[in-house]
Amino acid sequence: MVRPGETTSLPPNGPARNGGGGWPESKNAWICWSVVPALTGMICTKWIVSATLWKLYVPRCGQLRGAMKRSALVATTCTLLCSSLPFLVAPRTVECDDHVMARYVIYGGRPGYDRLKMLARRWQATTSALLDDVGVGAGMRCLDLGCGAGDVTFELARRVGASGRVVGLDLDAAQLDLTRAESQRIGLDNIDLRVGDVTAIGDGSGYDVVYSRNVIQHLGRPVDAIRGMWEVVRPGGVLVAEDVDFEGAFCEPRCAGHDFWLETYQATLRASGGDPLSGRRLFARFREAGVPTPQVTVVQCLDFTGEAKFVPYLTVEGTATTMVELGVAAVEEIESALVGLRAMAEDETSLCGSPRMFQAWSRRLM
């Protein structure tokens, strides 16, 4: 469990993103792990073969033509071997298209998992009410996109029961390992957790419920992503999205650390291709993606005490590396904001309003 307020200094290399310590998840990674070794292998092989043949055969010119043929054969075989080597030895990378996906700006792995657990506890009641409204019941097949620490995945799994199934998809393999361990500990065996990109679901199956919470705000082409989500909703099924809208968040009385959080987090999300006002735009974006006009509600949490008041602290801490990389804020500003946010969280006379959570859902006709 992350202990809010214990860390006010940033790690020198910053927290790792998307599971931490994993391999880069871009086409650049593919180039490094396949094209470069292949070319290197080809050049080295040809050089070695030519040098050997020169030494062996040039004194005996009659044998040169046959030798050249053998040289070409050996070089081609070695080139093919070198080209396939990276695919055999390279770690599995997640395919994702840099143009479709904005980068995920918050740390992943264990600290990201703990932060999501805290957020999930805060939003549990309103998400549960939403799932009641849309009607998630026994035997259904559900897809939880960007499932993270899996709290909604678990809730869906309990609702669909042994005759149903829930697939949870997320980019963060480290986080999914923790989520998988928890699902086993609590005895939920109707869950399938997969590493993958929500902008390329690549799953021909139809689902009764396709759900995502706080994911669309991170996507570079949200309308395309929603269209992809809608494609895997089966007739009679429902597409459900919850996403926050940062302009509604406040702290009373105002506090510099809280202002810093709102300003820099929104700037970081925008600079990374995401949208901090994604919540209010779900309605229009569903329609633009060809989804029938959705039902929309909005909910907000109010806190003067408790762990939820540490969410701004943890979000600044979790976004610090990205903020510094993008030039949104300097390390000293972040450290000073963290001190202020910790004081605000411990002060039971201040009232915090979370970002407003928009909830949109639409059903596909039978």
Ligand SMILES: C[S@@+](CC[C@H](N)C(=O)[O-])C[C@H]1O[C@@H](n2cnc3c(N)ncnc32)[C@H](O)[C@@H]1O
């Ligand atoms: C704010 S968290 C929300 C987690 C969970 N839905 C919840 O509400 O507790 C966003 C999650 O989306 C994942 N994510 C971000 N972009 C993604 C993408 N393109 N494909 C799959 N997962 C993604 C992150 O790894 C992270 O776990």
